[in-house]
Amino acid sequence: MMSMKEIVSGILASQVDKGGVKYVYYVACGGSYAAFYPAKAFLEKEAKGLTVGLYNSGEFINNLPSALGENAVVIVASHKGNTPETIKAAELARQHGASVIGLTWVMDSPLVAHCDYVESYTFGDNKDIAEEKTMKGLLSAVELLQQTEGYIHYDDFLDGVSKINRIVYRACEHVAERALTFAQEYKDDNVIYTVASGAGYGAAYLQSICIFMEMQWIHSACIHSGEFFHGPFEITDANTPFFFQLSEGSARPVDERALNFLKKYGRRIEVVDAKELGLSTIKTTVIDYFNHSLFNNVYPVYNRALAMARQHPLTTRRYMWKVEY
């Protein structure tokens, strides 16, 4: 399998006579969509000459960006490679002349036929965090930047990649006890909000829609820490549970402001703090982009404990993959 670095150089070489890469679009659904959030945040912040977009596949295929064409790279992700709107997104992107990279777990899935390059990733127990879907998406963004205009913190980023696996597994051990207490405390609640901001926001979004709602049938919404004061804080009271994602890096002051308020007027707040969980060994220049991988892999420790305490397996579905939708 080619590395992301090689895939990106291949694309850039093929586009050299066409004006090069100017647009980068990330397209997927659900957990795969959330996994692209760090890549989008990275290019938004670091790139001067590349335009980035992150789309739900259904929205993308019904409202294609005007700039979709031979100067675009489209990165799609589908775990099973069979989500119809994501397959259609890849197909349309190619028809418009864009280069398409597909990230999938199932290498012989229907998605593959519509991609120019296909990458698999690690998944499941004992996976290497540096090789999982989120990081591959992020790497596509980092390589696209490095190989076009250059990325001043490229070496710091690769240093972060080399550290993230160890940080995550230590963090998972660190929260093991706490997750059991959380599960007992919250097992009978019918709503749990998540709160987050910054490049790691997608992890809290995923926790809300794919875990609390999809896998536990608990009402939830992901509240942006900065937006908290512009509506959601009015529901704060002593009974309402908040699962609070406190990031390391540039988003931290935004998160802290919301957390300080919640600590004053709320009572039931579960805080996962990237600083406490050891993310700070990654350089400050790039730390923002590693929050997602940390939180997204620490949450399953809580989720397994919660599912057990509620006697509601994480695999239970009413509608997903069962009925027409």
Ligand SMILES: N[C@@H]1[C@@H](O)[C@H](O)[C@@H](COP(=O)(O)O)O[C@@H]1O
């Ligand atoms: N909770 C699942 C996600 O985990 C999954 O990512 C998504 C799309 O599926 P896929 O990634 O296979 O396209 O569907 C749901 O949202």
